[in-house]
Amino acid sequence: MPRKKLLKMVRFVPLKEAGRDFDVEFWQKLGASAILSAAWDLVVTAERMKDPNADLRLQRHVTVLKRLRR
Numbered sequence: 119m120p121r122k123k124l125l126k127m128v129r130f131v132p133l134k135e136a137g138r139d140f141d142v143e144f145w146q147k148l149g150a151s152a153i154l155s156a157a158w159d160l161v162v163t164a165e166r167m168k169d170p171n172a173d174l175r176l177q178r179h180v181t182v183l184k185r186l187r188r
Contacts, residue, residue, distance in 0.1 A: 129140050165172045
């Protein structure tokens with residue numbers, strides 16, 4: 119199994135000077151797939167904290183939409 123490339127970025131600045139630029143650059147370098155994976159991990163973690171037995175499968179609902187005639 120191929121190993122994932124590890125991205126390391128470090129910045130040391132006073133807290134008052136710490137803007138969001140570094141964070142934006144970091145996530146842009148990781149790409150959309152990593153962002154989605156991290157977001158889903160946060161969703162799973164939050165739900166597991168609320169209910170360890172939560173069902174995290176996607177819910178599928180079927181609905182019929184009909185256009186009203188005027």
